Amino acid sequence: xxxxxxxxxxxxxxxxxxxxxxxxxxxxxxxxxxxxxxxxxxxxxxxxxxxxxxxxxxxxxxxxxxxxxxxxxxxxxxxxxxxxxxxxxxxxxxxxxxxxxxxxxxxxxxxxxxxxxxxxxxxxxxxxxxxxxxxxxxxxxxxxxxxxxxxxxxxxxxxxxxxxxxxxxxxxxxxxxxxxxxxxxxxxxxxxxxxxxxxxxxxxxxxxxxxxxxxxxxxxxxxxxxxxxxxxxxxxxxxxxxxxxxxxxxxxxxxxxxxxxxxxxxxxxxxxxxxxxxxxxxxxxxxxxxxxxxxxxxxxxxxxxxxxxxxxxxxxxxxxxxxxxxxxxxxxxxxxxxxxxxxxxxxxxxxxxxxxxxxxxxxxxxxxxxxxxxxxxxxxxxxxxxxxxxxxxxxxxxxxxxxxxxxxxxxxxx
Amino acid sequence: xxxxxxxxxxxxxxxxxxxxxxxxxxxxxxxxxxxxxxxxxxxxxxxxxxxxxxxxxxxxxxxxxxxxxxxxxxxxxxxxxxxxxxxxxxxxxxxxxxxxxxxxxxxxxxxxxxxxxxxxxxxxxxxxxxxxxxxxxxxxxxxxxxxxxxxxxxxxxxxxxxxxxxxxxxxxxxxxxxxxxxxxxxxxxxxxxxxxxxxxxxxxxxxxxxxxxxxxxxxxxxxxxxxxxxxxxxxxxxxxxxxxxxxxxxxxxxxxxxxxxxxxxxxxxxxxxxxxxxxxxxxxxxxxxxxxxxxxxxxxxxxxxxxxxxxxxxxxxxxxxxxxxxxxxxxxxxxxxxxxxxxxxxxxxxxxxxxxxxxxxxxxxxxxxxxxxxxxxxxxxxxxxxxxxxxxxxxxxxxxxxxxxxxxxxxxxx
Numbered sequence: 001x002x003x004x005x006x007x008x009x010x011x012x013x014x015x016x017x018x019x020x021x022x023x024x025x026x027x028x029x030x031x032x033x034x035x036x037x038x039x040x041x042x043x044x045x046x047x048x049x050x051x052x053x054x055x056x057x058x059x060x061x062x063x064x065x066x067x068x069x070x071x072x073x074x075x076x077x078x079x080x081x082x083x084x085x086x087x088x089x090x091x092x093x094x095x096x097x098x099x100x101x102x103x104x105x106x107x108x109x110x111x112x113x114x115x116x117x118x119x120x121x122x123x124x125x126x127x128x129x130x131x132x133x134x135x136x137x138x139x140x141x142x143x144x145x146x147x148x149x150x151x152x153x154x155x156x157x158x159x160x161x162x163x164x165x166x167x168x169x170x171x172x173x174x175x176x177x178x179x180x181x182x183x184x185x186x187x188x189x190x191x192x193x194x195x196x197x198x199x200x201x202x203x204x205x206x207x208x209x210x211x212x213x214x215x216x217x218x219x220x221x222x223x224x225x226x227x228x229x230x231x232x233x234x235x236x237x238x239x240x241x242x243x244x245x246x247x248x249x250x251x252x253x254x255x256x257x258x259x260x261x262x263x264x265x266x267x268x269x270x271x272x273x274x275x276x277x278x279x280x281x282x283x284x285x286x287x288x289x290x291x292x293x294x295x296x297x298x299x300x301x302x303x304x305x306x307x308x309x310x311x312x313x314x315x316x317x318x319x320x321x322x323x324x325x326x327x328x329x330x331x332x333x334x335x336x337x338x339x340x341x342x343x344x345x346x347x348x349x350x351x352x353x354x355x356x357x358x359x360x361x362x363x364x365x366x367x368x369x370x371x372x373x374x375x376x377x378x379x380x381x382x383x384x385x386x387x388x389x390x391x392x393x394x395x396x397x398x399x400x401x402x403x404x405x406x407x408x409x410x411x412x413x414x
Numbered sequence: 415x416x417x418x419x420x421x422x423x424x425x426x427x428x429x430x431x432x433x434x435x436x437x438x439x440x441x442x443x444x445x446x447x448x449x450x451x452x453x454x455x456x457x458x459x460x461x462x463x464x465x466x467x468x469x470x471x472x473x474x475x476x477x478x479x480x481x482x483x484x485x486x487x488x489x490x491x492x493x494x495x496x497x498x499x500x501x502x503x504x505x506x507x508x509x510x511x512x513x514x515x516x517x518x519x520x521x522x523x524x525x526x527x528x529x530x531x532x533x534x535x536x537x538x539x540x541x542x543x544x545x546x547x548x549x550x551x552x553x554x555x556x557x558x559x560x561x562x563x564x565x566x567x568x569x570x571x572x573x574x575x576x577x578x579x580x581x582x583x584x585x586x587x588x589x590x591x592x593x594x595x596x597x598x599x600x601x602x603x604x605x606x607x608x609x610x611x612x613x614x615x616x617x618x619x620x621x622x623x624x625x626x627x628x629x630x631x632x633x634x635x636x637x638x639x640x641x642x643x644x645x646x647x648x649x650x651x652x653x654x655x656x657x658x659x660x661x662x663x664x665x666x667x668x669x670x671x672x673x674x675x676x677x678x679x680x681x682x683x684x685x686x687x688x689x690x691x692x693x694x695x696x697x698x699x700x701x702x703x704x705x706x707x708x709x710x711x712x713x714x715x716x717x718x719x720x721x722x723x724x725x726x727x728x729x730x731x732x733x734x735x736x737x738x739x740x741x742x743x744x745x746x747x748x749x750x751x752x753x754x755x756x757x758x759x760x761x762x763x764x765x766x767x768x769x770x771x772x773x774x775x776x777x778x779x780x781x782x783x784x785x786x787x788x789x790x791x792x793x794x795x796x797x798x799x800x801x802x803x804x805x806x807x808x809x810x811x812x813x814x815x816x817x818x819x820x821x822x823x824x825x826x827x828x
Contacts, residue, residue: 013450014627015441016638018432027429036427037462041453048451048473055469059462213430224430279721285707286700289721293699296775296808304727306720307693307703313718313761317731347727361710394710 001176002037003029003062006052008077009155010043021066021160028164032172033179033228034062044074046083053084057143057150062172067155069134071114077152078119078137085141085150087122091115095126095135102133121152127167132159138171149175180232182239185259186223188250189407196221199249207242218396219403220262255410262406263295269413270301275350277409279305280318280343282330283357283373288402303347308339318342318354331356331368333376337383340376351412352378353405354385359394373401377408415590416451417443417476420466422491423569424457435480435574442578446586447593447642448476458488460497467498471557471564476586481569483548485528491566492533492551499555499564501536505529509540509549516547535566541581546573552585563589594646596653599673600637602664603821610635613663621656632810633817634676669824676820677709683827684715689764691823693719694732694757696744697771697787702816717761722753732756732768745770745782747790751797754790765826766792768799769819773808787815791822 005026007019019041026036037060042052049068056063068077082089095118103110117134120126127136137152151168153160188196196216200223204212213224225242229235247254255265270277279288289305292298306317311330314320319342320335328334336354344352357373364370369389376385386408390400419440421433433455440450451474456466463482470477482491496503509532517524531548534540541550551566565582567574602610610630614637618626627638639656643649661668669679684691693702703719706712720731725744728734733756734749742748750768758766771787778784783803790799800822804814 011627013440013453015437015444016627016629018434018437020432023429023432026427030429037457037459038466039427039455043451045451051473052452059465213425213428215430281700284704285712286695286703286719286721287707289700290698290704293701293721293723294809294812298699299723302723304721304723304731305700306731307700307707307718309707309713309716309718310761313692316760317718317720346730347724395708398708 001034001062002060003034003064004038004040004056004060005036005064005066006040006042006056007066007155008042008044008049008068010045010074012041013043019066021155021157024157024161025064025066025164028169029062029064029172030226030228031181032169032176033181034172034176044068044076046076046080049076049080050084053080057084057148061147062149062151062176064151064153064168066153066160069117069136069152069154071111071117071133073113075116075134078116078121081139081150081152082121085143087141089119089121092118092120092126095120099133124152127153127163129154129159129163131162132156134159136163136167138168140175177230179228179230180235182225182227182229182232182235184225184239184243184257186225186243186246186250186254187256187259187262188221188223188253189255189262189410190219190404191221191250191253200246203245203249204242207238210238210242212242218392218399219407222259252411252414255407261295262403262410263291263298266406266409266413267292267295267298267301269410270351273350273413275413276301276303276348277351277353278303278343278347278349279353279355279405280314280339281305281307281355282309282314282339283359284355284398284401284405285309285359287398288353288355288405291402291406303349306343314339317346319345329368331358331372331374333374333385333387336374336376336385337378340378340385341383344378350379351409353409354378355401355405357397357401359397359401361394371397373397373404375401375405375408377412379412415448415476416474417448417478418452418454418470418474419450419478419480420454420456420470421480421569422456422458422463422482424459424488426455427457433480435569435571438571438575439478439480439578442583443476443478443586444640444642445595446583446590447595448586448590458482458490460490460494463490463494464498467494471498471562475561476563476565476590478565478567478582480567480574483531483550483566483568485525485531485547487527489530489548492530492535495553495564495566496535499557501555503533503535506532506534506540509534513547538566541567541577543568543573543577545576546570548573550577550581552582554589591644593642593644594649596641596643596646596649598639598653598657598671600639600657600660600664600668601670601673601676602635602637602667603669603676603824604633604818605635605664605667614660617659617663618656621652624652624656626656632806632813633821636673666825666828669821675709676817676824677705677712680820680823680827681706681709681712681715683824684765687764687827689827690715690717690762691765691767692717692757692761692763693767693769693819694728694753695719695721695769696723696728696753697773698769698812698815698819699723699773701812702767702769702819705816705820717763720757728753731760733759743782745772745786745788747788747799747801750788750790750799751792754792754799755797758792764793765823767819767823768792769815771811771815773811773815775808785811787811787818789815789819789822791826793826 339354753768
């Protein structure tokens with residue numbers, strides 16, 4: 001079954017705002033077995049909106065209109081659907097009462113215009129919106145002789161998403177032929193991109209019934225496997241079989257079989273080993289600590305860290321001997337190993353990590369170009385470091401570096 | 415003049431990929447005086463694409479097709495435009511030669527299918543693509559009796575954007591009535607949202623000829639002012655006049671009149687005062703240091719910081735007396751002031767910042783709920799702290815907290 005999502009709102013036709021609801025809705029629709037064939041973004045202009053609705057109904061079976069349900073003059077979705085399908089709008093008395101009660105409870109004035117939120121399309125069912133004033137509407141209609149499902153949902157993500165889950169998904173499930181969707185997400189770190197393609201493409205292209213999406217970002221690869229089948233067990237079996245073959249090919253680049261992030265995996269291993277971690281960062285400037293602490297509960301294994309931009313602080317907080325910096329420079333294997341060993345000693349952590357490098361855009365020289373980084377991991381047995389040269393802008397170089405650091409910790413813990 | 419952007423590619427109809435080129439193109443189009451009335455995303459299906467092209471030509475004057483120009487079977491944009499407008503495609507001999515030369519230079523095989531990239535629409539002009547194999551095409555055509563400009567540009571951002579700037583913008587400028595665009599971006603920090611609305615709406619709504627967009631995110635507000643006029647000086651005068659009135663209303667919430675980030679402004683003031691900064695973070699876990707060090711050249715004023723998740727590290731790295739933590743708890747005014755003063759002392763920085771709080775989702779109690787944070791700034795004269803309770807998930811609470819901390823530093827430096 002084919003669907004179209006129309007996002008309504010002039011702000012999404014500026015260079016600064018993007019429709020993001022449709023990504024969420026697409027995932028939910030795909031899980032029911034409904035594909036998204038078109039996405040349209042249209043402004044708050046009556047004529048444009050009516051035209052877009054008619055176009056959508058001419059080419060798809062399910063139309064989801066997101067936004068334009070509020071109380072202002074710019075909110076035209078109800079009126080436009082009525083005009084596009086020659087339906088009447090009636091003002092619902094219980095909705096009017098609910099709007100008055102809401103205004104009274106919040107002690108806010110209730111302009112007459114607000115009441116348009118109580119207008120219901122002929123033949124439509126209201127869908128409750130506990131997070132806002134405008135309810136959604138579900139319309140099972142006929143257009144050009146064909147049955148069409150038309151859903152009106154509010155635009156603010158905090159209203160749109162819960163309403164779609166609670167009200168639209170069950171109704172759609174009942175209305176469309178049943179499909180089961182199996183899904184798995186595998187993740188791998190720091191695998192060279194050319195290698196990934198060569199390794200993986202021959203495997204997943206042999207599974208034509210499993211849709212494989214590969215997302216790559218700064219040393220992180222996600223493989224999303226999706227199989228739609230009328231039989232749930234058959235869908236799961238195909239996805240698991242492909243996942244098993246991909247996992248084998250990925251060897252120890254694979255860090256997650258169920259979609260967990262690299263930070264989560266590192267914290268999981270730390271917990272398993274009853275180990276603690278501390279970091280000393282120079283060029284990543286806190287990004288490594290920030291990534292680790294973005295995981296709730298990270299305080300159980302992560303003691304803390306230092307951001308040592310100046311040479312003096314490398315000495316003061318991580319015991320790096322000033323002579324070492326003078327002799328080898330701050331961006332060197334010697335200094336990064338001292339950082340990792342020093343922060344471990346100073347914090348009493350099981351594992352210490354050191355990071356130093358040149359994030360750019362300036363500060364590079366021929367022997368130490370922008371993107372050159374050193375990363376070290378230290379435990380009671382040994383301190384080891386690697387040197388890498390990453391490409392891209394300051395942000396990307398820092399992201400690659402933190403990814404590499406987390407992966408080194410993972411490998412040390414494995 | 416109205417335009418539509420059609421992004422072509424099935425991957426943009428999945429839950430994981432989004433069209434982002436259109437934001438860039440919209441900005442460039444707006445600067446020429448072309449508005450974007452519709453954005454459509456369509457998959458790699460011939461029939462869908464032809465339909466979308468005809469719909470677009472029926473409702474706008476300028477159609478920009480992004481993607482679908484590559485060598486694979488899925489790349490159908492050229493063929494679809496030809497069919498939608500009943501035009502022929504001819505294979506361009508010099509393009510064929512260029513494709514062969516490119517393959518030879520890169521020592522890659524050249525499948526016959528690749529040659530479709532040399533197919534040119536009847537009446538179209540090729541637009542050079544120095545970053546890829548498929549050139550763009552510019553077509554000045556007639557559809558339904560009206561003049562239509564149709565632009566075919568490649569999808570990869572690294573090809574799309576330079577080609578649009580170099581080839582499309584000058585041609586569009588020559589083809590559409592001349593307009594000048596003046597633009598200003600004002601930024602303000604930590605202004606309560608209700609206050610912002612009440613203060614600003616009466617001012618900017620009086621300037622109907624200036625388009626005002628307000629973007630709010632975790633304590634940061636951007637006001638983007640845009641005026642399009644046939645006279646450049648008149649456009650600039652209107653934007654500057656409105657900007658002046660808004661700046662006055664925003665008082666000291668305003669931190670930037672030219673769009674700089676709060677991090678940049680803080681570093682600017684630090685440089686001006688020849689002051690240095692160091693931070694001691696608990697709940698923000700490195701995010702504050704990360705934000706500051708995301709700015710190139712930040713090492714001139716930012717010495718570094720510590721991420722002190724454990725109580726022991728608060729003492730070891732920022733001199734917080736253990737009794738103070740025992741008596742008041744780690745999330746308290748007393749401890750955050752000790753953090754700020756301690757990190758200043760330990761690093762020798764002019765200014766020390768301390769942050770402590772409960773980022774959630776767990777760990778809150780009735781007297782100290784999730785979202786409660788304390789932030790302190792310390793200099794040679796005094797150490798002061800504030801208490802705030804932010805709402806949202808872990809990420810948002812941490813973002814609000816770092817924004818508040820940066821704003822406190824800005825105010826101390828002003």
